[in-house]
Amino acid sequence: MYNLPYEKTLADFDFSYQPEINQGTIEDLGSLRFTQENQNILFIGTSGVGKTHLATAIGIEGCKQGISTQFIRCSDLINKLQTARVQGRSEEVLRRYARFQILIIDEIGYLPIESVGAKLFFQLIERRYERKSTIITTNIPLSKWGNTFSDKMLANAILDRLVHHAKVIRITGRSY
Numbered sequence: 406m407y408n409l410p411y412e413k414t415l416a417d418f419d420f421s422y423q424p425e426i427n428q429g430t431i432e433d434l435g436s437l438r439f440t441q442e443n444q445n446i447l448f449i450g451t452s453g454v455g456k457t458h459l460a461t462a463i464g465i466e467g468c469k470q471g472i473s474t475q476f477i478r479c480s481d482l483i484n485k486l487q488t489a490r491v492q493g494r495s496e497e498v499l500r501r502y503a504r505f506q507i508l509i510i511d512e513i514g515y516l517p518i519e520s521v522g523a524k525l526f527f528q529l530i531e532r533r534y535e536r537k538s539t540i541i542t543t544n545i546p547l548s549k550w551g552n553t554f555s556d557k558m559l560a561n562a563i564l565d566r567l568v569h570h571a572k573v574i575r576i577t578g579r580s581y
Contacts, residue, residue, distance in 0.1 A: 514544045514545035517552070
């Protein structure tokens with residue numbers, strides 16, 4: 406199923422363990438209405454709180470409904486974009502990731518992103534902006550993205566495009 410890391414559904418998510426998450430909001434996201442308006446979803450929280458589970462569950466629902474969906478860890482995406490650049494295939498790889506109706510980018514913030522990788526990431530987000538839906542999981546507050554992307558202005562430009570038309574879900578519960 407489009408590189409999804411495991412098969413976990415919204416029905417598998419234990420909302421009683423993360424009571425600050427609004428179950429109705431998550432179920433609405435599971436309806437995939439957000440894709441009709443090309444909205445994004447940002448799951449923000451520390452490790453182990455269920456961000457990837459929720460993103461994956463929404464991705465599985467997308468697959469079930471025939472929506473083109475792709476899951477990739479941020480570090481893998483950056484590596485693929487940088488390798489493509491070296492090989493002179495940037496355009497091809499950017500187009501590939503821009504075409505998915507739902508692109509899930511997991512684990513932004515676990516590893517720093519060098520300048521070239523940050524610029525390529527921006528190009529991808531720019532291509533998807535207001536055209537497709539992107540789901541992000543991150544362990545760092547949005548205010549700290551400048552440190553991750555090694556360029557505060559570029560990080561702000563990325564965030565402008567991701568947060569505009571987005572559902573931002575902060576998960577502050579304990580780790581599973």
